[in-house]
Amino acid sequence: MNRRPLFLMSCLCFGFAFLYVPILSMMFFSFNKSRLATVWGGFSFQWYGKLFANDQIIKATVLSLKIALTSATFATIIGTMAGIALARFRVFRGRTLFTGLVTAPLIMPEVITGISSLMLFIMMAEWIGWPGSRGFTTITIAHITFSMTYVTTIVQSRLSSMDVSIEEAAMDLGSKPWQVLTDVTLPIIFPAILSGWLLAFTISLDDVVITSFTTGPGNTTLPILIWSKVRLGVTPDINALATVIVMVVAVGVALAGYILHRSEKRREKDIQMAIAANT
Amino acid sequence: MTYGVTGMLRQWFHLKGWRKSIISIPYIWLVAFFLVPFIIVIGMSLGVRTSTSPPIGFAAEWPYVTLENYGRLFGDSLYVRAYLISIYNAAIATALCLLLGYPMALCIARSNRSWRNILLMLIILPFWTSFLLRVYAWMGLMGSNSWFNKDLTAFVNLFLPASQAFKFIPMMNTNFAVVLVLVYSYLPFMILPLYANLENLDGTLNEAAMDLGSRPYQVFKDITLPLSMPGVIAGGLLVFIPASGELIIPTLVGSAADPMIGRVISDEFSAARNWPMASAVAVALLVMLVLPMMVYSYFEARAQAGQDGKP
Structure with missing residues (x-):
């Protein structure tokens, strides 16, 4: 029997066209000679040249990368802790509130998270005089808060699908709980932690709404810069910038996929060799 | 090496209860930077607008708080309308995502293993590129002199008498545009959980039903669809x-005339600088989102309990 009938295949093709045509069209028009972003006027690389000569864009990119690296790292550390607490510590005081606090940022509309963070920073400045101005620190704190819960979700689900008997075996062999965590649990869930970090990194790098509320004058991240330009309409230099970003992301994702695939294969091979050696 | 810094750290954690710090660090963080800000928002929604900076204060005499902002919320048709438009747009977008995403997820789940990973990758890839730029890509397509708009206009005009033919289709700054881009941006969020669910369905059930003489659409209606409801x-x-x-x-x-509620919150906050009103609109939006989820999880828990209770 044909498991993929014509109807399903055509829906899939239509869906992929729907997903990719806008992006491809945007990339195509980045090579447009004309100032009008949507009317073809001949082939040109001029917008790319202007892009790389633009200090503002370079500065914003550097700031975005700094914030994303810092916030993803802290979000991964704190988020992993929360994931371990939820998956391994069955009972502790305030667990219900903790579970709520971990899931709430996932459903909170970004505009509300943004406004509430800004209000917090303003109130703190009134009461304790910190933060004096908004910028790198405030953006990073807000990003950590909402991306750590994604890390927690990933780590928690990996831990609950993991075989507890390995940890129990280590305990039986005399490991302290803390040793079990560092020597057994963390290495096993490392791929989950890594994908949590990647997700936190991209969320931070991509964020517009929360950043726009928690940033101050002079601290423009790349998405905020794009946001302020895009609100004025479609321009070919944004098309060029978008093309560069899409290409970087596509290459990055393909590379990460390739590395993951290879390490998986190597692990399978190791396991098979271990089995073969034991029989 | 074990007796170096890591050894000392281990010692410290062992003595002082590392377990406690693993719980308390994320706990304190979330309380400080998520719960407290949200309580501030609730507090502000009960305050009044002032001309000071920050533009907020509380009433001078007892009970100091006021429900005035919530009163305006239900009294002013701007807000009620914005809530209704938001629910309407989100509901239509969800339905369209389901209509397009379900067959896509089913088709991917029924592909063979090597194809499956490639197709999934192609679904996830746009998700990794910037959300903002995906919206921007549609701005380029929908503009009145874009190739897409011209082709669409020509297509629509085929079905219209020459006297009523369009010059272009007014797509930008309409609710239609909002729904279209919502579907575009959130389609992967529909496909991925559906795929995860459909992939785990037991294929032998389908074969059994086919063997017993069910037609494909019956198999779909009676077996695949009910079993995939959690994914839906x-x-x-x-x-x-x-x-x-x-x-x-x-x-x-x-369209600026029929804004969705997120835009109303942002405009109240930034443009109108009416922080108490923005807070009240935000709290009401959250209640609106959380209530159906709580009702749903209540009924799910009851159904679960009912199933467990059966002998």
């Missing part, structure tokens, strides 16, 4: 909830 609900929530609070899409491609 998960995908539906993942699309509906962020879509109804969306700010970027209505700001870039939506």
Whole structure:
């Protein structure tokens, strides 16, 4: 029997066209000679040249990368802790509130998270005089808060699908709980932690709404810069910038996929060799 | 090496209760930077607007708080209308995502293993590229002199008498544009949970039904669809909830006359500098989003309990 009938295949093709045509069209028009972003006027690389000569864009990119690296790292550390607490510590005081606090940022509309963070920073400045101005620190704190819960979700689900008997075996062999965590649990869930970090990194790098509320004058991240330009309409230099970003992301994702695939294969091979050696 | 810094750390954690610090660090962080800000928002929604900086204060005499902002919320048709438009747009977008995403997820789940990973990768790839730029890509397509608009206009005009023919289709800054871009942006959120669910369905059930003489659409209606309901609900929530609070899409491609609620919150806060009102609108939006989820999880828990109770 044909498991993929014509109807399903055509829906899939239509869906992929729907997903990719806008992006491809945007990339195509980045090579447009004309100032009008949507009317073809001949082939040109001029917008790319202007892009790389633009200090503002370079500065914003550097700031975005700094914030994303810092916030993803802290979000991964704190988020992993929360994931371990939820998956391994069955009972502790305030667990219900903790579970709520971990899931709430996932459903909170970004505009509300943004406004509430800004209000917090303003109130703190009134009461304790910190933060004096908004910028790198405030953006990073807000990003950590909402991306750590994604890390927690990933780590928690990996831990609950993991075989507890390995940890129990280590305990039986005399490991302290803390040793079990560092020597057994963390290495096993490392791929989950890594994908949590990647997700936190991209969320931070991509964020517009929360950043726009928690940033101050002079601290423009790349998405905020794009946001302020895009609100004025479609321009070919944004098309060029978008093309560069899409290409970087596509290459990055393909590379990460390739590395993951290879390490998986190597692990399978190791396991098979271990089995073969034991029989 | 073990007796170096790591050894000391281990010693410290062992003595002082590392377990406690693993719980308390994320706990304190979330309370300080998520719960407290939200309580501030609730507090502000009960305050009054002032001309000081920050533009907020409380009433001078007892009970100091006021429900005036919530009164305006229900009294002023602007807000009621914005809530209704948000729910309407998000609901239509969710339904369209389901209509397009379900067959896509089913088709991917039924592909062979090597194809499956490639197709999934192609679904996820746009998700990794910037959300903002995906919305921007549609701004380029929908503009009145873009190739897409011209082709679409020509196509629509085929069905219209020459006297009523369009010059172009007015797509930008309409609710139609908002729904279209919502579907585009959130489609992967519908496909992924559906795929995860459909992939785990037991294929032998389908074969058994076919062997017993069911027609393909009957198999789908009686077996696949009911079994995939958890995936449908998960995908539906993942699309509906962020879509109804969306700010970027209505700001870039939506109409200013019929704003969605996210845009109303942002405008009240930044342009009108009416922080108490923005807070009240935000609290009401959250209640609107959380209530159906709580009702759903209540009934799910009851159904679960009912199933467990059976002998």
